[in-house]
Amino acid sequence: MPDEPRVNEEINAEQILVIDNEGKKLGVMTPAEGIAAAEERELDLVEVAPDGNPPVCRILDFGKYRYQQQKRDKDARKKQKVQALKEIKMRPKIDEHDYDFKTRAVIKFLESGHRVKVSIFFRGREMAFLDKGREVINRVAADCAAVGKMDEEPRMEGRYMRALFVPLPGSARGDSKE
Numbered sequence: 001m002p003d004e005p006r007v008n009e010e011i012n013a014e015q016i017l018v019i020d021n022e023g024k025k026l027g028v029m030t031p032a033e034g035i036a037a038a039e040e041r042e043l044d045l046v047e048v049a050p051d052g053n054p055p056v057c058r059i060l061d062f063g064k065y066r067y068q069q070q071k072r073d074k075d076a077r078k079k080q081k082v083q084a085l086k087e088i089k090m091r092p093k094i095d096e097h098d099y100d101f102k103t104r105a106v107i108k109f110l111e112s113g114h115r116v117k118v119s120i121f122f123r124g125r126e127m128a129f130l131d132k133g134r135e136v137i138n139r140v141a142a143d144c145a146a147v148g149k150m151d152e153e154p155r156m157e158g159r160y161m162r163a164l165f166v167p168l169p170g171s172a173r174g175d176s177k178e
Contacts, residue, residue: 015054018045021061028054087117090140092132099136103143110148110167120154120161133161141165 018026018034021043029037031045038045038059046065049056086109088102109116118140120133134154140163141150147168154163 013055016047016057017052017054019056019058021059026059031057034059081113084114085117086114087119089119089121090136092120092122092126092129092136094136099139103140106140106165107144107147110144110165113167115151115167116148116165118163118165122159122161127159130156130161137161137163 013031015028016031016034017028018037020026020037021041026034026037034045034057041059043059044062045057045059046062047055047057088106088109090099090102094102106116106118118137120136122130122133126132137150137154144165148165149168151164151166154161156162
């Protein structure tokens with residue numbers, strides 16, 4: 001945890017506001033009085049708001065507090081959407097069946113909520129016919145228009161022409177973790 005709360009002896013302020021384990025304000029007191037009140041209840045005094053004036057401390061079971069904090073953090077990570085980048089490679093002279101197969105894969109990835117990079121690889125004299133690769137990418141964009149859109153225009157990177165496709169908002173199911 002980046003902002004680790006301080007417990008018992010580590011509190012170094014002249015006056016602190018103490019809140020008991022039931023949420024009632026006990027008032028402003030010295031740290032020694034707060035620690036005594038916590039020990040009386042067999043709990044810990046934890047500084048929860050060091051920036052306050054005076055700093056705010058709570059009387060609670062620190063072990064239980066840490067456990068609940070870890071549980072909250074774990075739930076937050078679980079609900080976080082991870083968006084992977086998938087890549088599909090094609091050629092400018094791609095056969096119809098291969099094109100259909102790879103386009104179905106692009107659509108499946110976009111439906112799952114992933115971003116997809118479509119790469120067209122040029123060999124030898126194919127570099128003279130870059131418009132053929134642009135045609136293939138535009139065809140993929142037209143076939144995937146229902147589930148995704150081209151994020152940026154195709155650009156050349158060495159012998160590859162690449163375009164990035166992103167899912168349309170609301171069309172991603174997100175249950176697949178491929």
